Amino acid sequence: MTTEGLTKNKAVVWLIVLVVFVLLMALASFLTSGDKIQGVAPIGVTAIGLIIVFVIYFVTAQSDAWVVGTRQVVYMAIGAALYGVFNYIFNTIPMPSVSQVALRPSVCIPIFFGYAFGPVVGFFTGAVGNILGDFITGWGVYPAWDIANGLMGMVPGLVMLFADKKRSLNFLTGLVAVLIIIVAALVFVNPQVPGPWTGEIEDFSFWAWAFIIGGVVVVVGRFVLERFSVDLAAINLWGTLGIIVGIGFAAISDIWINGYSFATAIIGEFAPAAGPNILNAMILAPILLAAYQAVQSRTGR
Amino acid sequence: MLIAWRYRERDTIIQRLDPRARIIFMLTMLFSIIQFWDLRIELLFLGIAVLQYALARLTWRETRRAWILVSFIIFFMTVLTFFTGRGGVDYAYHEEHLIRRLGPVSIPVVGWQIALNITAEKSIFAVSQIIRMYAITIMAITIPYTVDPSLYGVTFRRLGLPDKFAYAMDLSFRFVPTLGRDFSITLDSQRARGYEVEKLSGGIVAQIRKLAPLLVPVTINAIVGAEDIIDAMDLRAFGVGPRTWVRELTYRRADKLLIAAGVLVFVASTVLSFMDVGDLWVPEVLMRLATG
Numbered sequence A: 001m002t003t004e005g006l007t008k009n010k011a012v013v014w015l016i017v018l019v020v021f022v023l024l025m026a027l028a029s030f031l032t033s034g035d036k037i038q039g040v041a042p043i044g045v046t047a048i049g050l051i052i053v054f055v056i057y058f059v060t061a062q063s064d065a066w067v068v069g070t071r072q073v074v075y076m077a078i079g080a081a082l083y084g085v086f087n088y089i090f091n092t093i094p095m096p097s098v099s100q101v102a103l104r105p106s107v108c109i110p111i112f113f114g115y116a117f118g119p120v121v122g123f124f125t126g127a128v129g130n131i132l133g134d135f136i137t138g139w140g141v142y143p144a145w146d147i148a149n150g151l152m153g154m155v156p157g158l159v160m161l162f163a164d165k166k167r168s169l170n171f172l173t174g175l176v177a178v179l180i181i182i183v184a185a186l187v188f189v190n191p192q193v194p195g196p197w198t199g200e201i202e203d204f205s206f207w208a209w210a211f212i213i214g215g216v217v218v219v220v221g222r223f224v225l226e227r228f229s230v231d232l233a234a235i236n237l238w239g240t241l242g243i244i245v246g247i248g249f250a251a252i253s254d255i256w257i258n259g260y261s262f263a264t265a266i267i268g269e270f271a272p273a274a275g276p277n278i279l280n281a282m283i284l285a286p287i288l289l290a291a292y293q294a295v296q297s298r299t300g301r
Numbered sequence B: 001m002l003i004a005w006r007y008r009e010r011d012t013i014i015q016r017l018d019p020r021a022r023i024i025f026m027l028t029m030l031f032s033i034i035q036f037w038d039l040r041i042e043l044l045f046l047g048i049a050v051l052q053y054a055l056a057r058l059t060w061r062e063t064r065r066a067w068i069l070v071s072f073i074i075f076f077m078t079v080l081t082f083f084t085g086r087g088g089v090d091y092a093y094h095e096e097h098l099i100r101r102l103g104p105v106s107i108p109v110v111g112w113q114i115a116l117n118i119t120a121e122k123s124i125f126a127v128s129q130i131i132r133m134y135a136i137t138i139m140a141i142t143i144p145y146t147v148d149p150s151l152y153g154v155t156f157r158r159l160g161l162p163d164k165f166a167y168a169m170d171l172s173f174r175f176v177p178t179l180g181r182d183f184s185i186t187l188d189s190q191r192a193r194g195y196e197v198e199k200l201s202g203g204i205v206a207q208i209r210k211l212a213p214l215l216v217p218v219t220i221n222a223i224v225g226a227e228d229i230i231d232a233m234d235l236r237a238f239g240v241g242p243r244t245w246v247r248e249l250t251y252r253r254a255d256k257l258l259i260a261a262g263v264l265v266f267v268a269s270t271v272l273s274f275m276d277v278g279d280l281w282v283p284e285v286l287m288r289l290a291t292g
Helices: A003-031 A041-060 A070-092 A105-117 A119-137 A143-161 A165-189 A205-228 A230-257 A262-299 B019-033 B039-055 B060-083 B120-146 B149-158 B163-192 B204-209 B212-235 B253-274 B284-291
Strands: A192-194 A201-203 B098-106 B113-119
Touching: A003 A041, A070 A105, A070 A119, A070 B163, A070 B212, A105 A119, A105 A143, A105 A230, A105 A262, A105 B212, A119 A143, A119 B163, A143 A165, A143 A230, A165 A205, A165 A230, A205 A230, A230 A262, A262 B060, A262 B204, A262 B212, B019 B039, B019 B120, B019 B149, B019 B253, B039 B120, B060 B120, B098 B284, B113 B120, B120 B284, B149 B163, B163 B212
Parallel strands: none
Antiparallel strands: A192 A201, B098 B113
16 A cells, blocks of 8 residues: 555544544533533534644645654654653752742753654653653653653654744744734633632733733744744744643643642643743753754764 | 662562553553542542552652652642632532631732632542542552563553554663763763852853753763664664564463453443542531531
8 A cells, every 4th residue: 555545544544533532522521411521612622623633644644754763763762861861860969949940951852852853753752751750760650741741842843844944933923823812812802700819700801911912022032033043943932832732731631630720730830840941941952952953064964 | 870760679469460551550540530539439549559559568768759749749739729719620519618718818019819718618629639649649659669661662562552662662761871871971071170060150041051061962972872873773674574572571360350450440430420429529527617
């Protein structure tokens, strides 16, 4: 069978799996009278999310970004080992910390490996590296956080799906703008919701403006960084997105796993983990990339 | 820097089990635990977790560091959840019976009003949450101390992971001591040049940047060294056919029983959860406090 035929077959199998999954969710909602899965919203959101994943897979299945050869296997192993070792070392060495920002330099490893060697290497580096680090420190195995670290490495690797880095930045800028507009519009349409602290109805219009300002900062930041180097802008923006997606996934999944409230997940987990991680990655990942590019141009590999 | 695995050969019942059976059991327990909020059921799962921990014969001395950190996180997150409203998904409990209301307190600059309602449901939810998190953690913590790191590649291969990924996993576990040694050499070299990792000065950006002399040489050296490994593997036709493993795993009767027990618990938990058994249980004494 040709590669194209195999891809189509795989796509059909995945489509069937996704449809069955959504149908099971609908069935669960129906059998429990909406008690376990309330209403059509979560089912709809899950279905849309799965369709997006499916479309991305189908469109990019032929891309070199997903190829796993000997080179990728070795980089996966080295990346994971480095991430595990650095996690252990920087958790054990007494390090100073400034204000509330923890020095967690190891986070640049999955970002760099994902960006330089592709999404598969990035995911493996983050996920297995986290397992390794937890193994060496003896903290246990936590699947949601392992996947989260994998996503932190995978998302920067998606840059390889684009013809060049500049196009990837254009796509990312557009995506940020669209997401900000949707979120801000949703808040403006329905600003009165129960507050996480008091449980009483409060006006959240302020957050719509906060999102808009945040979005403008990201878009402006992209153009400022791009003036220095496209790579600098790309690794920082894709790295930041990776950290937000990864830590966001872990924080949200802990609402179900550990029973956190939404505020706890955001204030207690997402903000203290994502903030310092973004800062550490934004400073160290470009340095690593510059060093790697220098070695690459010297050795010609 | 000497990096040592937490794993020790102990010849316990737990260590004699197949690692695949252990991982499957851990996952079935995890997906079962998260279906309940009833404290009595959570205590049952905690009992299973503690039994596994006891059978693994782990000592307080070797696990102390992990327990202190994990306990801090569990209590901090539970308190934060208690202060910030309903924990878990919204359907953990629908109505609340007030025991006492603290506040509201006004925050000076932003003018936000913060009040704390201590309710019967919220209180028992916090206890249930602590028990649930400890049950999950005890299951998770036992793994690194009792599963041989050299078996991870073959374990995940036999669990269905493709050959290349399983091999990469095996390889990464083998790289750890080498990279630990490389880091140690780099740290000593930088210290000889006057670099002090314990006394980084400057602002946060400067401090993070000053860690680059430790990270960059170790990482780039590993990547450069990878070329030799890639060449060696390519010359041996890596990835052309299915791999064989030095150590093979075979399920024994005890492993099959463990997997069956795990699957049974998971199916029973799912059925019970769909029948609305195991929702948040509020003891009578708390309800009396609320109504009294």
